[in-house]
Amino acid sequence: MTYTHLSQCLDDLERHGQLVRIDQEIDPHLEMGAIQRRVFQAGGPALLFTRVKGCSFPMAGNIFGTVDRIRFIFRKTLPRVRRVLAAKADPSVLLKRPWQVPSLALAAYHALPRKVFTGPILEHETTLSDLPQLVSWPMDGGPYVTLPQVYTHSPQRPGMRFSNMGMYRVQLAGNEFVPNKEVGLHYQICRGIGVHHAEAIEKSQALRVNIFVGGPPAMTLAAIMPLPENLPELFFAGMLAGHRIPMVTRSGHLPMPAQADFCISGIVDPHAQKPEGPFGDHLGYYSLTHPFPVLKVTSVLHRPHAIWPFTTVGRPPQEDTIFGTFIHELTRDLVPTVFSGIHQVHAVDAAGVHPLLLALGSERYVPYAPVRKPRELVTNGLALLGSTQTSLAKYLFIAAREDDLSLSCHHVPAFFRHVLERLDPTRDLHFVTKTTMDTLDYSGTGLNEGSKVMWTVAGPPVNRLATQLPTRFHLPGAFTNPRVFEPGMLVIQGPRHQLPRDTADPLVDVLCNTLQSQGDDFGFPLLVIVDDPDFTTRTWDNFLWVTFTRSDPATDIYGVGSFIRCKHWGCTGPVIIDARIKSFHAPLLDPDPAIEKKVDALGAPGGPLHGII
Incomplete structure (x- = not known):
């Protein structure tokens, strides 16, 4: 009909x-x-x-x-x-x-x-x-x-x-x-x-x-x-x-x-x-x-x-999540015709859509090279960040399809594990600073202003992803409560953020120096600083939402053993994302408790929503 x-x-x-x-x-x-x-x-x-x-x-x-x-x-x-x-x-x-x-x-x-x-x-x-x-x-x-x-x-x-x-x-x-x-x-x-x-x-x-x-x-x-x-x-x-x-x-x-x-x-x-x-x-x-x-x-x-x-909107998933799922279902075969060399994209709804984009591309520029490393992927990533709605992405993780033909960027845990196993932080992070960003994202340097970063990986695994902290691991006093979220992914609690916008936190530099003194390789290529590790590590949706809606790449990415060489930023040890709620962030959406009680009554026996909610 x-x-x-x-x-x-x-x-x-x-x-x-x-x-x-x-x-x-x-x-x-x-x-x-x-x-x-x-x-x-x-x-x-x-x-x-x-x-x-x-x-x-x-x-x-x-x-x-x-x-x-x-x-x-x-x-x-x-x-x-x-x-x-x-x-x-x-x-x-x-x-x-x-x-x-x-x-x-x-x-x-x-x-x-x-x-x-x-x-x-x-x-x-x-x-x-x-x-x-x-x-x-x-x-x-x-x-x-x-x-x-x-x-x-x-x-x-x-x-x-x-x-x-x-x-x-x-x-x-x-x-x-x-x-x-x-x-x-x-x-x-x-x-x-x-x-x-x-x-x-x-x-x-x-x-x-x-x-x-x-x-x-x-x-x-x-x-x-x-x-x-x-x-x-x-x-x-x-x-x-x-x-x-x-x-x-x-x-x-x-x-x-x-x-x-x-x-x-x-x-x-x-x-x-x-x-x-x-x-x-x-x-x-x-x-x-x-x-x-x-x-x-x-x-x-x-x-x-x-x-x-x-409809109403709020933290995903909501009804607009279904719109996005349906649109992807309709248009997924068009992706390679719009972006040459790109096979799959996933604007991650749990992270608010625009803050996080995952992609699979091809790495074919130098097939005879003894070491595979991202080259075509960088070109592909710049294309994604340069046109259509994908240009609003803040974090872009892009992997070479040839390294695992079974990999899907819609299987988020497996995709992150694939990326972290192959990440070389001395070369694989590429920043775009002082650029436009999503109007609704308040993590940047101003309205419609902020930065972007591409994580590009190609080649065989080079990192061991740990599931337990090493015995020598310790944190400086301002940071506590370390939690292993997934292999190679560590979440820790930081002090309340109190600095102005567009300002790096010297306390995180102290954290980087402390970790560097313990050796660069302790099995966690990614470390995320949050306000509430219990909440963040409870589900993948929580982790994605906290990490990528509360950070601006250029301001909030740090690294153990970080350096700038020929304008390129890199680090020798773990990449650190500061995903605390910042002093300048917009308020969280909290429902009205009295209204929620009214809705509960509609779902009680005899109510019009009984058996539905």
């Missing part, structure tokens, strides 16, 4: 036992987000909240809460989309399977939007304050749209052919926004809307923006797809939806999906900014208040019986 609008999808999920209605009144301020997160963690169904406190519109959450449910929603069109992507990855497939050509032609036809003169979205108008006011976390700066489809045209090449549609944060109220007149538009670096905004600034003209909510589920998925700049997300949505997306245009406005549930229209003045945030984000911390573009709203439209879809 294909869906032209959201209600069809929700009705279908309900018929198949994959949606639960909650008919008692639920507050969108904290309570609804907490419910959605708990049901997601339990692997539960989609949720339809029919009585939303303070709002006449129903809300739907956890729609995309499992990969199986996404596959179910797109069960009719996924085989065709997969064939299109397979043909993109290997065009010779059309010669091998010519009977697939008509199916691919139909997919291409569905990709083209269809212009219409009217549609349900034009039937009703409302105000920003009458929309659902979802607040997910206690310190959020106001209500947010959490599944928006933010749509713009290129000012230099207007039209749907050069449109962009992305899922950028939209703050509906709070801070300095004029009530019912303005919303905050927070987009991170390396996003398509930024290109359009830059063009508008260059031409000194306002940028028109439409924010769609709901509509065909394919529109939501398309808004988060990492597509090439020459392929509009709107076109991909048509392929995934299995029909041409009908787009209706009002005079003086951008097109909008005729079947959208809501559309917020407005303009961004070239240089207008206002404070936006804070907001509980997908790294597991709050992103704080900063100036971002402000959208001056000209209209808020909705279809009859409109439903407001939403």
